[in-house]
Amino acid sequence: MWEIASDSKVLDVNSSYAYVLWCHDFAATSIVATLDGRPVGFVTGYRRPTDPSTLMIWQVAVDDSCRGHGIAATMLHHLFDRVRRSGVVAMHTTISPDNVASQRLFSSVAQRRGLRFERRDLFAAEQFADSHADEDLYLLEPELVEP
Template sequence: MSLRRPIAADGPAVTALIAECPPLDTNSAYCNLLQCTDFAETCVIAEREGEVVGWISGYLPPSNPSRIFVWQVAVSAAARGIGLGGQMLDALLDRQAVAGARALTTTITEANTASWRLFESLARRRGASFVRAVRFDRATHFAGRHDTEFAVTIGLPRPVTDQA
């Protein structure tokens, strides 16, 4: 299994993988292509024997670049059960591009138990805080057409610096 930054040629495979991973929202192929190019430093591809089996899309919000926002985590059925989601998150957090992040944020619907487990496990592994609050309400923000999205914030420890 290799974990790497995406490239433009990964766009179609990312689109297909997301489509195979409900309840993830399917984005346009163009959106996924932009993530693979313009946001490559904050996205992760997991590849096994030439096949894309995992994907994380993320970005540093311009309004708060001290947070890494993880938009989607997708793992193919063929690669589930081996901790790939956690490995991809760790690989992302180890990148220089997110070294200044003091928190990881994401949104999760109540019913997405796999995502709750993944991010709770990340917080435990890193000895980090885990805070949950409503971010986008079903009635207020989605006109009743999408489940409420809960914001999750996981504190990231500051890197140790040499003070000598």
């Protein structure tokens, strides 16, 4: 997973220890795609402590050699189907404004699942100690029904 994240050139890369720990502690809310026994993609996520009905997606990555085959979307759908059985109804993620590919990915997942897709400001670049772009919050949630 560390290699895939590092090779992505887009993700903030965590330590290799962090990825191993993530797989151990957050296996129920994460997924890894494999090909011939080797990881080719992953989604890491967790249930929001203040709202356990929401799955917060931390990172999505697919190996360069496997991009363009729908692996990221497939992983997100499989993961969401799995966590729905335990009461999750919404998915949130953060995406920088220049990451159009991720915006399209989550928009298509929301559309296919019949979820509302909304962007909100979250973190401004000035809030980060290093050079980092803004991070916007994207919400994939059920439509609100008026009584």
